[in-house]
Amino acid sequence: MRSPLAALSADDRALLRKRLRTPVLTFLALLALLAVNVTLGATLPFAEVWIVELLVVAVMVMLILLVSMEVIHEPPLIRLFSGLGFFWVAIMVGMTLTDYLAR
Amino acid sequence: MSESLADGVGVARAGHFETVAQQRAAATLGIWAWLITELLLFSALFLVALITRIQHPEATVAAARHLKFWIGATNTVVLICSSLTMSMAIEFSRMGWQRAMVRAMLATAALGGLFLVLKGYEYYADWAEHMMPFLSQRPFALAETPAARLFVNLYYVATLLHALHLFTGIGLLLGMTWMAAKAGFLSRHQNWIEVYGLYWHFIDLVWILAFPILYVVNR
Numbered sequence: 001m002r003s004p005l006a007a008l009s010a011d012d013r014a015l016l017r018k019r020l021r022t023p024v025l026t027f028l029a030l031l032a033l034l035a036v037n038v039t040l041g042a043t044l045p046f047a048e049v050w051i052v053e054l055l056v057v058a059v060m061v062m063l064i065l066l067v068s069m070e071v072i073h074e075p076p077l078i079r080l081f082s083g084l085g086f087f088w089v090a091i092m093v094g095m096t097l098t099d100y101l102a103r
Numbered sequence: 104m105s106e107s108l109a110d111g112v113g114v115a116r117a118g119h120f121e122t123v124a125q126q127r128a129a130a131t132l133g134i135w136a137w138l139i140t141e142l143l144l145f146s147a148l149f150l151v152a153l154i155t156r157i158q159h160p161e162a163t164v165a166a167a168r169h170l171k172f173w174i175g176a177t178n179t180v181v182l183i184c185s186s187l188t189m190s191m192a193i194e195f196s197r198m199g200w201q202r203a204m205v206r207a208m209l210a211t212a213a214l215g216g217l218f219l220v221l222k223g224y225e226y227y228a229d230w231a232e233h234m235m236p237f238l239s240q241r242p243f244a245l246a247e248t249p250a251a252r253l254f255v256n257l258y259y260v261a262t263l264l265h266a267l268h269l270f271t272g273i274g275l276l277l278g279m280t281w282m283a284a285k286a287g288f289l290s291r292h293q294n295w296i297e298v299y300g301l302y303w304h305f306i307d308l309v310w311i312l313a314f315p316i317l318y319v320v321n322r
Contacts, residue, residue, distance in 0.1 A: 085139030
């Protein structure tokens with residue numbers, strides 16, 4: 001079966017590469033970060049491994065938020081809105097866990 | 104909204120907006136307002152899961168050992184793939200490549216369907232292992248550790264709620280694909296694909312949080 005890419009002109013192929021570069025790189029980065037977390041979860045190399053796992057998750061969330069959801073390119077009002085949502089979550093999680101972990 | 108649009112691709116301005124740019128920004132702001140409420144909902148559930156882990160570590164670890172770690176990991180890969188196909192659909196819509204966009208949207212829906220099939224199998228395996236404490240006719244495998252019931256019930260609430268969002272998302276995506284395949288769609292409603300894409304990426308983001316918090320850190 002003939003590849004659909006073969007029907008594209010050189011210009012179209014260049015445009016395709018340019019437009020899909022960021023989504024593909026994001027995809028590869030997310031898979032790599034997931035591989036780190038799955039390896040850590042399956043092997044449990046040290047007691048405080050959960051700290052590393054949660055840091056890896058934070059990087060994955062930031063990647064999806066800023067790149068996949070394109071917050072980084074949005075107008076300031078939308079950036080503020082999306083940032084505030086995560087800020088409220090940070091307050092809720094931070095204050096609650098501070099209470100439980102400090103008991 | 105950051106990338107330039109091909110000729111013939113755009114948004115038909117509704118009368119109550121002054122400009123198309125204003126209309127696009129309003130649509131994006133609207134979906135974000137809703138996504139933030141969803142974020143707060145799921146965050147509260149995940150926070151309770153972390154508190155359960157802190158308060159009842161042995162019971163939570165015992166319950167989490169019954170979770171199907173590798174199915175959860177596979178499902179994470181499936182959703183990351185679906186995020187890629189959704190991003191491709193958005194880029195194709197901006198380029199005006201309607202057929203490629205429709206195929207990418209169908210691939211996204213298929214990957215969402217695969218996630219639900221794997222999740223359904225996981226629930227079936229849980230049922231077979233007597234890991235459904237809410238079934239009164241079926242004894243719970245960890246009945247001797249009552250706190251495990253808390254974690255397992257929370258696991259079902261969080262994952263079923265996520266699955267419901269995904270199921271709804273697939274339905275909406277298929278409906279939008281049907282509309283997007285029609286001639287002239289991209290010249291009038293291109294931003295619908297971008298707005299819907301935010302929802303799909305958000306579903307992915309929620310699972311990216313759910314997998315480590317429920318499956319990984321409790322091992």
